[in-house]
Amino acid sequence: MPTLILVRHGRSTANSAKVLAGWTPGVALDERGAAQAAALPGRLAGLPLAAVVTSPLQRCQETLRPLLDARPALPLHIDERIGECHYGDWTGRKLAELADEPLWKTVQGHPSAAEFPGPEGETVRAMQARAVDAVRDWNSRIEAEHGADAVYAMCSHGDIIKSLVADALGLHLDLFQRISVEPCSVTAIRYTPLRPFLLRLGDTGGFSGLAPEEGGGSAGGSGDAEVGGAAGAA
Template sequence: MTVTVLMVRHAAHDNVGGFLAGRMEGVSLGPAGRSQAARLGERMRGAAIDAIHSSPRERCRETAEAIASACGLPPPRIAEELDEIDFGRWSGSTFAELDADPLWRRWNTVRSCCRTPGGESMLDVQQRALRYLEPLVAGNAGRRLAVVSHADVIKAIVMHVLGLAIDAWPRFDVSPASVTTIAAGEWGAKLLNLNDVVS
């Protein structure tokens, strides 16, 4: 039987695009992000979701809790495997600061053979996310699951499903409060929709 996985990127925090939040503590949704998460929850009310899983980051938990509240579901299950990339010493840097770093430029050119300083590679991220999702899919035949995570984590999963190399990551967007849907089963997996953004 098929399992439907609705992969949700967290709603926007107040300074999205201003700095690399990474795994910094205390990066939570501001008023605009909370409103966005509430709208997302209302939209997902009709999606017949059975359970919600979430990255441990505050912005993901808040988004997942908004969905759970709107859908009348128990609190989300927190999974370390769904966490943001470990950006190491880059976390908290502004993008202007990062642009001056040659390693940052290389990271954004060839992620297949690059690692963040003191952190992870994109392949590490893909492997840990799949390590969580594969048994989740195997044990939830016929169910619909929401998974709230981060743009690059969702991209890593999509690239695996589509058979794309990890360096294909800039070829598509995963926007804040968007839903990307995958169907999976013993037969494999396929992408049903990509980056469906809440209005």
């Protein structure tokens, strides 16, 4: 079965503004995110990618543009199932405001019970289920077209990638907030008929992101996970 390279999109204008973007249209990469995307072809240069699958959202497609420019023959596929979580009425709001909502504690401690508010909101369970279904489908398609040893890439979003890692490790969804993937990080999962193997997790190619942030980490050092994914090191 194939090896999947999961790429989180580069840092976006919403990430740097600490806003939960969700499916808001027109959210682009910021200057740092564009630099991260420009470095991606070099980071993946040694991989014989068979195809790339992406979320339809702009920040993911901008992240992939340098890679596709460097490899113009690389097939690109768009799959809405690996698009961002539908955060409903939380979309577009500041993370600092959302941290005061009663639902925030559920998202942090019991995400399998969390349902985002409003008619467009989805459950975290549904988000994970559609993403896992997408990976299973693409694994079968890539293997059929390119062989069992094929490698392909997906560009998606923080919570999507975390939920896929949890699935690969056999972790309950309630533990997925213990996983961290920074912007433009690379996570690799090799699938086999018996079990998946997590080969890389949130690899940014450096360790500067491990240095403490001024004023503490996300949510002021409270230990909360940043919904939608953290903005990464400055």
